Amino acid sequence: MKNLYILLVIFLMPIGLQAQIVFSEVGAGFSSWSRIYTTPDETSLLTNPSLDNGKTNTVIVPSLYGKLDLSKTFALKGSVGYAKNSFEFTNEVAGLSRNEQLSQAIIPIGLTVELKFPLSKKSGVVKEGQEADEADADKNVKVSNSNPKSFFIGGFGLSRYFIQHSFSRIIIGGEGSIPESKFSGNDYGLTAMIGYSNYISDKLVLTIFSQYNTGAYDQRVYLEGDNAGYEVKNISLQGLEFGVSLGFRLN
Amino acid sequence: MILQGAYLLLNIIETELDKLMKKTKLLLIPLLILLAYCVPIELDNIEAFEYTFPGLEAPEPLPDVVLVTPDKAVVTTGEIKVPQKAEELVTNVVEAIVADNISEENLTLIDSISELAPEVTTEYLIAEVDDAWIEGVLNGTIAPSPEFLQISNEFEDNEEFSALLSQFELPKIDGIVPGGRLQPYSPKSREIVINPVDVKGNLRIAALVGPCKEAADELYTANVDKLNNEANQQETKVKADYNIIRNQVNADNGALLISGAEAIAGSVVDLSIFGIQLNDAIDKLDPLVYDDNVRRGLKIYVAAFVLQGKSQINDWLVVFNLAATESLAKNLDAVRIAEDTILGIVKSNLKLALDDQKTKYIAAVDDCHNQGAGG
Numbered sequence: 026m027k028n029l030y031i032l033l034v035i036f037l038m039p040i041g042l043q044a045q046i047v048f049s050e051v052g053a054g055f056s057s058w059s060r061i062y063t064t065p066d067e068t069s070l071l072t073n074p075s076l077d078n079g080k081t082n083t084v085i086v087p088s089l090y091g092k093l094d095l096s097k098t099f100a101l102k103g104s105v106g107y108a109k110n111s112f113e114f115t116n117e118v119a120g121l122s123r124n125e126q127l128s129q130a131i132i133p134i135g136l137t138v139e140l141k142f143p144l145s146k147k148s149g150v151v152k153e154g155q156e157a158d159e160a161d162a163d164k165n166v167k168v169s170n171s172n173p174k175s176f177f178i179g180g181f182g183l184s185r186y187f188i189q190h191s192f193s194r195i196i197i198g199g200e201g202s203i204p205e206s207k208f209s210g211n212d213y214g215l216t217a218m219i220g221y222s223n224y225i226s227d228k229l230v231l232t233i234f235s236q237y238n239t240g241a242y243d244q245r246v247y248l249e250g251d252n253a254g255y256e257v258k259n260i261s262l263q264g265l266e267f268g269v270s271l272g273f274r275l276n
Numbered sequence: 277m278i279l280q281g282a283y284l285l286l287n288i289i290e291t292e293l294d295k296l297m298k299k300t301k302l303l304l305i306p307l308l309i310l311l312a313y314c315v316p317i318e319l320d321n322i323e324a325f326e327y328t329f330p331g332l333e334a335p336e337p338l339p340d341v342v343l344v345t346p347d348k349a350v351v352t353t354g355e356i357k358v359p360q361k362a363e364e365l366v367t368n369v370v371e372a373i374v375a376d377n378i379s380e381e382n383l384t385l386i387d388s389i390s391e392l393a394p395e396v397t398t399e400y401l402i403a404e405v406d407d408a409w410i411e412g413v414l415n416g417t418i419a420p421s422p423e424f425l426q427i428s429n430e431f432e433d434n435e436e437f438s439a440l441l442s443q444f445e446l447p448k449i450d451g452i453v454p455g456g457r458l459q460p461y462s463p464k465s466r467e468i469v470i471n472p473v474d475v476k477g478n479l480r481i482a483a484l485v486g487p488c489k490e491a492a493d494e495l496y497t498a499n500v501d502k503l504n505n506e507a508n509q510q511e512t513k514v515k516a517d518y519n520i521i522r523n524q525v526n527a528d529n530g531a532l533l534i535s536g537a538e539a540i541a542g543s544v545v546d547l548s549i550f551g552i553q554l555n556d557a558i559d560k561l562d563p564l565v566y567d568d569n570v571r572r573g574l575k576i577y578v579a580a581f582v583l584q585g586k587s588q589i590n591d592w593l594v595v596f597n598l599a600a601t602e603s604l605a606k607n608l609d610a611v612r613i614a615e616d617t618i619l620g621i622v623k624s625n626l627k628l629a630l631d632d633q634k635t636k637y638i639a640a641v642d643d644c645h646n647q648g649a650g651g
Contacts, residue, residue: 072325117490123325176610203322210319245320259320 029143049100050092050230054109056268058108058238059083064261070190070244071114071125079261086133090153090270095152100139102180106131123198130189131262135216137182143173144221148196178232182216186262188242214240214262236266330640332495332636338506338625341618343517346610348528349603353536353596354445355586356543358550362440362581366550369557369574370648376565383570391439392430396423398568401575410551413582414544414589424579428587431580441581442547444588447536449606454598489641496637500630507626511619518615525611527606536596541590547585554578 059081088106096102108131116123189209194203208245220234240262247255347462365382369532400423412418415438431437446453558574 070321125325188319190319190321194322194325199326206322208320212316212318212319243316245318245321247321247324252322255321 040261048091048093048147049094050257050272051085051090051275052092052230052232052270052272053089054232054268054270055087055234056106056234057083058086058264058266060262060264062261063263064241064259067110067127067129067260068114068178069258069260070192070246071112071118072123072194075179081264082110084131084269086266086269087093088268090272092272097204098140098142100141102137102139104135104137104184106135120184123145123199123201124197126190126193130191132187132189133184134186134187135182137216137218139178139179139218140179141176141178141222144175144177145173151201163189164211172224175221178218178220178222181216184214184216184238184239184240186214186242187211203239210242210244212240212242212262214238221267222272224274230272232270233274234268234270235262236265236268238261288543295546307512330344331416332492332633333500333634334642335499335503338503338622340509341514341621343514343612343618345521346612346614347467348525348587348606349606350447350451351532351599351603352448352451353516353532354447355537355539356442356444356547356585356592357440358546359439359443362442362550365440365577366557369554371560373560373562373590376562378566385436386570386573386577388573389431389576390569392434393423393427396427398572398575401579402568405555405575405579407552409553410555410578414551416586418591420583420586423435424583427576428580428583431576432584437577437580440577441584442550442588444543444592446592447596448601449603454602458537472562477553489553492637495636496633496640498591499633501617503626503629503633507622509627509632510622514615514618514622518611518618522608522611525604525607528607529600531602537598538598540593543592547582547589551582551585554581570580 054197060083060126061081062079066082069081081227086106086108088104090102090104092103093101110129112127112129114123114125127192146155190208192203192208193205194201196202216236216238218236220232220236222230222232224230241259242262244256244260245252246258347413365385368378368382404421404424414421432441449452554574555578558571558578561571
């Protein structure tokens with residue numbers, strides 16, 4: 026029943042979207058994502074877990090995005106990023122050397138509803154309607170090609186985090202080495218962002234932004250002992266992100 | 277008709293959806309897709325690390341111990357025998373029954389003997405000393421009268437005469453006659469072995485509670501248990517082996533007592549035969565050839581021989597019982613000393629192994645602590 030509903034929605038989308046959506050902008054950027062843990066961090070996935078909440082962990086996230094203008098004020102922004110991180114644990118106990126490495130890749134795919142508020146207008150020739158009253162402002166904009174030059178933007182969205190872990194363990198002086206093993210999963214988080222966009226040419230727009238990410242993902246941690254099972258740890262993904270992007274206007 | 281209905285329905289849906297989209301600015305559709313179609317998936321992980329500590333793992337087995345078989349005390353039972361000179365005298369008297377040929381030397385000796393205890397009459401001697409009296413005195417059923425005790429004392433005090441009495445060799449332990457000359461037994465001081473539980477109680481346990489320490493705890497406890505079990509098995513085997521040796525010692529002592537009883541019974545028989553043989557010969561001597569003085573001398577000799585023999589039998593029994601008791605105690609003590617020595621070695625080996633494990637355990641826990649997170 027759910028799949029039928031999805032198919033129906035997808036089938037009907039083009040009908041409703043006619044003349045509603047303009048694919049307006051594509052771009053790339055990077056940001057600094059400072060993850061602030063309210064939970065144990067990724068080291069809890071290793072043998073020697075940190076029992077306290079994790080400390081701030083900053084990663085650089087390159088990203089691509091595309092934007093659909095829904096109206097003069099609203100836009101729908103889709104983005105995909107790539108954050109890579111690594112965690113290591115080394116221990117020497119009674120002649121037993123143990124090294125564990127966790128390589129983590131997070132691919133956040135976000136969908137954000139942006140609101141933009143013009144701050145200044147581009148310079149240009151006003152062809153007609155320049156003398157119109159305020160009530161006809163929208164009409165004048167459409168026909169004058171005198172678009173705003175800079176915007177304040179804000180928005181809310183949903184991110185889906187695709188996470189891949191690559192574990193390895195090397196034991197010297199004992200048994201228990203494990204070659205690199207990969208595990209994948211995903212989870213969701215909400216986002217809120219604010220930013221400032223400025224046209225640096227007719228087609229290029231530079232945006233600086235800050236985005237707060239919420240969310241977490243679940244991670245199995247196996248307990249010691251035969252058939253001891255595992256417990257699921259919730260690892261926080263929240264944190265503040267600062268970034269810059271360069272976009273190309275398509276219209 | 278159906279196609280027209282479907283087309284009409286589709287137009288209605290399109291119109292309504294268009295209105296909805298205009299209201300929601302199309303936000304709902306992709307969000308619904310995302311929410312409805314995608315389910316969070318938790319990440320799996322590698323299996324938990326099983327802590328292994330080379331020092332703590334697989335402790336070396338305790339060294340085997342070799343039993344030491346203690347030296348046994350050698351007990352010689354000794355004997356009571358008739359001297360050669362007495363045998364020759366009896367032979368001469370027995371021959372004289374038919375040949376009347378007691379030698380002059382023996383007649384002189386007999387005459388000297390007859391002078392002992394003049395207050396005891398010859399008639400009393402002849403009347404009292406018979407075969408029944410000889411057997412009765414030797415086997416303890418007849419108590420000798422004071423007259424015979426006086427005769428025996430006077431006979432024994434004369435060196436020439438005493439050579440005619442039975443000779444005896446007392447039982448010995450390792451060549452020494454028992455009766456106070458053996459070294460007293462001193463209890464061995466026992467080594468104080470620290471109980472592993474006490475060892476554990478003294479360990480410096482870090483306040484950290486973490487998988488590393490728990491793993492080290494588990495290994496250490498398992499190793500201590502393993503070593504204790506090994507030691508217990510060795511101790512059980514040592515005790516069982518020495519119990520076998522101990523049982524053999526007791527069995528040997530039982531055999532010694534039997535052989536002693538047989539030996540003394542044989543001696544009693546020998547002395548009886550000698551006394552009866554001589555007494556019968558005395559009674560059969562020709563009174564026309566040998567007067568009552570010869571009979572008196574020989575009867576005194578028989579009485580002294582029998583009483584002295586009985587005295588020797590009594591002494592021998594006392595010493596033999598003492599030898600049997602002390603040899604048993606000595607042998608059992610030797611077994612105990614050997615057992616204690618081997619058990620001490622087992623405990624010493626265990627203590628060394630436990631100390632080694634304790635050192636490695638503390639190092640492991642300290643190392644866990646130094647890692648800062650119990651791991």
